[in-house]
Amino acid sequence: MVRSGVLVRLRGGAFVDARTWSRLDEIGRYGLRCRAVLGQAKAPVVLSHVSGLPEWDAPTWGLPLDDVHVTRTDGIRGRRAVGVQQHVGTVRPEDLTTVNGVPVMTPARLALESVTMGNSEAALAVLNDLTHRGLVTGPELRDQYVAMQTWPGIAAAEVLLRLLDPRIESVGESRTFWAIYQQRLPRPVAQYEVKDSSGRVLARLDFAWPELRVWLEFDGRSKYEKYRRPGESIADAVVREKAREDLVRRVTGWRCIRITWADLQDPVRLATIIHRALYPQAA
Template sequence: MMIPPERPDDDPRNAPVYLRKTLLANGHDDRSIRRLVDAGVLIRIRPGAYTDKTNHDQLDAAGRHGLRARAVVQRSCTDVVLSHVSGLPEYDAPVWGLDLADVHVTRPDGRAGRHEAGVHQHCGKLAEDDVVDRHGVRVITPTRLALEVTTVASAEAGLVIVNHFLHCGMTTEEELLERYAVMDRWPNTLRTGLVLHRANGLVESVGESRTLHLILDAGLPTPVAQYPIKDESGRIIHRVDFAWPEFGLFLEFDGKVKYEKLLKPGQRASDVVIAEKKREQRICELTGWRCIRIDWADLAHPTRTAELVRRALRQARAA
């Protein structure tokens, strides 16, 4: 298992959380705290918990959830560990399709948890190697975290997380299956087995994971992810997102992040689009295959998009 390095101390996601009791102990009162909030110096992130507004305003939804989670840990009257969706920000994992309204923590003491005031407390037996320290807080390890997410999210969102951790090397299929084997008493694990069956560490992004989910959920043939394309000399020159070699068809997911990654200094977005079109033409010349492209808008209409892929597969087979 490879754990990524911790982020720099000055990262706004590491912004300090000030509890009301700490501010009072340092000479403030409720009136002065309100003045700081009104002046835009502090912002309340949870009852009795504040942070610097300038740092908070730089964060996306995942970063702000991470700060709320830290406040919950600081205010907790018992020992808790960040778990489920609330552990993801500490690994910079995607949070697509996940409900960030509640902060999720797990009690290591095994006592019954509760769900109140925006906090979902889980109880569960934690092994010694289930918990690590990240950015000053205790958080569940990626292997267990990936499995936990499948119990509180849709299969599609769960696949995004499992594929992410696999692709980044933070867990392996063997580690996931070994941990899953002792999940027999966990609640809401019906989707977990399905997600693990569909998981693929070659899948590189949220859009690609969602595309794979769409394909498999529609009962379409399983494609090969990151299929290598070779030139006349046998050298690998490209990889396509998904391919059905037996049908002579490949699929590319077009997302904004993908094009930003391809953008070189001095290039415009239109330059990348033209280069990508030339790349597609070259692949078609080398393989004789057809290409289909889908984007975020297509993923919003899975039934229609699945039929588009199904029709392309039929046409490719007939050709």
């Protein structure tokens, strides 16, 4: 059935319908591999680290998806298998839960585990996402950090918890915020509300520097798809977004910076663009 294209082999002894596989993106396929490892485990394990994130619909951008990560709950060290990293460490009862019928670490534990994987930018996106959606709170993350503060690689969490901002809504916004921090630019206000004289909210801005009269919008394709109205094309959404920008400019008199994913590939150049907008007199 694999040779004929009916099934796709996830790993030895685990298969999925080829039509289902074809409809999945990279994260969905990784999630199935993770479930296959769980289904074949001979020891008590739960999905952990990056492997638990798909069950919570959390972002995995920038985190390695080569291996499946599980943690044993019996405290016994096991063998490493091909494509599987089996972790052993202190597991508290409050670290464990079940989502979608799958045993997995809690959002607080997964968020801090993502920090130990070595990519602080990616970990910040995880922390912001989980807090933005109300799956975990800042105090809960700090309590988790205290419980894990002797772990290798966890030290970066101290900085990330200071940068944490539940108002940040997407990976693109988290990466933008990280670039601003890394390039030592002034910290902006996330999701800044522009109001009229009666207090009615006219617009919410991705980031703003009110005292410098500048705001920044991150333009990812998903932004227009997510907020597209019924019957509206992406082109219509773009036109509506331009009208929104003109309204904000008329009401506030501020300058607007628009960036895309491509701009995030060169943080130094991006910092120059933002700096010139913030301090035009110095350009």
